[in-house]
Amino acid sequence: MKSHFDVVVAGFGPSGAVAAGLLGSLGINALCVDQSRTVYDKPRAIAVDHEIMRVFQGMGVVDRIAEHVAVFPPSEYYGVDGQLIKRIDTVPKPYPLGYTPTMVFTQPPVEAALREHAGSYDCVEISLGTELVSFREEPDGVVNVDLRDDGGVARRVTCAYLIGCDGASSTVRTQLGIEYEDLEFDEPWLVVDVRVNEQGIEKLPKVAIQYCEPSRPCTYIVGPGGHRRWEIMLLDGEDPREMQQDQQVWKLLGRWLTPDDGALWRAASYRFHALVAKEWRRGRVFIAGDAAHQQPPFIGQGMCQGVRDVVNLVWKFDAVLRGSANASLLDTYQTERSAHVRQLTTRIKDLGRLICERNPIAARERDARLLREAGGVIRTVTRQEIVPGLVDGLLSASAHAANGTLFPQPRVVHGDAHALLDTVVGDGWRIITLGNEPASSHVREVVQRLGAQLVRLETDGDPHHAVADGVRPAVVELDGVLTGWFDRYRCAGAIVRPDHYVYGVAENATALERELAQLEATLHG
Secondary structure: OOOEEEEEEEOOOHHHHHHHHHHHHOOOOEEEEEOOOOOOOOOOOOEEEHHHHHHHHHHOOHHHHHHHEEEOOOEEEEOOOOOEEEEEEOOOOOOOOOOOOEEEEOHHHHHHHHHHHHOOOOOEEEEEOEEEEEEEEOOOOOEEEEEEEOOOOEEEEEEEEEEEOOOOOOHHHHHHOOOEEEEEEEEEEEEEEEEEOHHHHHHOOOOEEEEOOOOOOEEEEEOOOOEEEEEEEOOOOOOHHHHOOHHHHHHHHOOOOOHHHEEEEEEEEEEEEEEEEOOOEEOOEEEOHHHOEEOOOOOOOHHHHHHHHHHHHHHHHHHHHHOOOOHHHHHHHHHHHHHHHHHHHHHHHHHHHHHOOOOHHHHHHHHHHHHHHOOOOOOEEEHHHHOOOOOOOOOOOOOOOOOOOEOOOOEEEEOOEEEEHHHHHOOOOEEEEEOOOOOOHHHHHHHHHHOOEEEEEEOOOOOOOOOOOOOOOEEEEOOOHHHHHHHHHOOOEEEEOOOOEEEEEEOOHHHHHHHHHHHHHHHHO
8 A cells, every 4th residue: 555645635525535536537646535434325415506517527427427416496485474585596598507507416326426436546545444543744744644444453644735525523624723613503404305206296396495484494405306305494492303203204294295105215403504614724734525614505505615625626736736836826725715615605694594584573574575675576596696706816916807707618519519618628727719819929838838728719610620820729619608708708818727717818819918927927926
C-alpha cells in the first residue's frame, strides 16, 4: 500500500465519492477512507439540480444513474384555508445547462454508482471499514494522517492536502476545533419515506406540496417511481423517538395513505438546522459538505451544496499541484463557498419560516400578504432564482453582471450528431467567443499556458468548417441559448472556469486579452 498521497479524503458519502472521482479523473493520487463498508441503504438526500447533473455528466456517470433520477414536479404552497399561496417550478425549455433544472433521485443506487466510479481509477485507493483517528500538519507542509481499520490495524499515511467530507459530526472539523455559526433555524421534523404501490400512487398528489398549515406544517415530495417522501413538523411535547415508530408514522400519514398503499422505507426524526462553519480551511486541511454546513431541506439543496464544495476545491488542487497556479488560489475556496452557502441558506431559511408559521393569525396574514403581492394571481417562481451565483473569489476585477454566474451548456451540432457543449469542448478552462471576433497571438499563448480550450460559437453555418486562424474549433448551437446569453450580457467573449462559473467577459478582442492577462497574473501572483 502507498504511504503518501496528494490528497486524502475522509468520508465516502456523495461529497467524498465525487471528490475521489474528480481527483481520479485528473490523475491525482488520492486515498478515500470511510468507516462504513457499504452504502447506507435508505434515502437521505432526494433532490439534485442541473448544476450537479452537469458535474455527473463530466464524470461520465449520467447514463449509469439515469434510471434512478426523475423530474422534480412543481411545488405548490397551500395556506391556512387550503388556498394556493405560492408556486415554485423550473425554468422552461430550452434548459440553460442541458438538464431539467431540478430533479429527484434515489440516493442508495446513485451513491453506489459514484463510489464505483471513484474506485475505477488506478490513482485512487478506496479504504473502507477505515477510521480517520487523528491528523497533524508538519512544519514541512506534509499532513500526517493516522488511520485504523475495523480489525484494529493501524496505518499512517502522509498527504499534501486533507479534505474532511465526514458529515455533520465531522472528526476533521472537531479535531481542528472549528465551530459552526448558527444562522438561527432549529425545528424538529420527522422525515418519512414510503415505497408506494400503484393503488397508493392514485391517491396522492402529482406535484410536490408544502402544507403551510399552523396545526402541523408538512412537505410532500414526489420521488422517482413509487418513492414518496413526507417531512412532517413535530409539535411541542412530541417525543421524536416515539413519533418515528411505525404505528405513529401511519397515524400521521393517514391523511394520505393506509398501510395497504405501500411500505415504510424510512422514518427518522431530525432537527432542521441552519449552520455554517466559521472556517473552511486550516492550513492544508479543508472541510466540505455537511462537515462545513447544514441547512433546512425546503428546496433540496443539501447534497448539491456538498458537491459544489468539492468541485470548487478539486480543480484548484489540480492547478496548484501541477504548478499552474499559486497556492494562494486555495484561499478562494472559503471565500467563494462560504458566501454562497450563507446566501442560499438564508433564502432557504426564509422559506422555512414561511412554511413553519404556527400562529394561525400570523399565518392568515402571511397568506393575505402573498396573495396581495401576487396581485391575486400566483406568480411561479423558479427554483433557480433562489440559488445564487458567486459574489467574490476568483472573478474578474472588472465588475460585470455575468461574473460568477453559471455558463450555459446548450445543445450543439457535433459532426453528424447533437451533443451538449461540455461533451464537445471539455470542462477545463474555456474561452468562448461569439462569431468572427479574432483571437490575438497573445490570447492564444495565454490559453495554451492555461491548458484551456478556445472555442468559437457560430450563430449559424457549417459546424464542420474550421476557423480561419486554425486554432479555434467552431460549434453551432441548436436552440439559441448561448446566443441569447451573449446578447443579454452584451459581450462577445466569456472566460469560463473548470467548475463552469464565469470568471469574466469581454466585449471585444482587446478586452479579452486584458481579462486573460489579469487572470494569469492572479493565478501566478
